Amino acid sequence: SSITLMADTGGTWKEVSRNNYDASGTHTGSVAICFPPTSGYYWTCPKNEGNIFFLDMQGGTDQTIIRLNQPTADRFDSGTVITLMFTDAGTRVRHSGYIKLKNSADFVSVPFSSITLMADTGGTWIEMSRNN
Secondary structure (H helix, E strand, O other): EEEEEEHHHHHHHEEEEEEEEEEOOEEEEOOOEOOOOOOEEEEEOOOOOOOOEEEEOOOOOEEEEEEEEHHHHOOOOOOOOOEEEEEEOOOOOOOOEEOHHHOOEEEEOOOOOEEEEOOOOHOEEEEEEOOO
């Protein structure tokens, strides 16, 4: 399990996401599966199915994510926090104009790693934390 906090005013903290993950296979909270696109680097996660997404690589390796939920109708509201969970190694989340990663450094998954992003305006995302 994990919890993500954001600094608030006056030295206090505000909860922005919570992950109640049980490695035995029981998942509680809003968990959904995100599948790779049939081609390209633009991924779409089901926005009305949760905030935690297990990325199912469909047996593929060396996947790259450059943009999330690009079509306007699929975009998450600004301020929405999501966590992408990876069971396999080798998926790259690329720093770009659409996904702004800490220190402009790409994220490359390792088994059971994750990255937490916050939706900004115009279909862009900002990294909040990573576990790899």
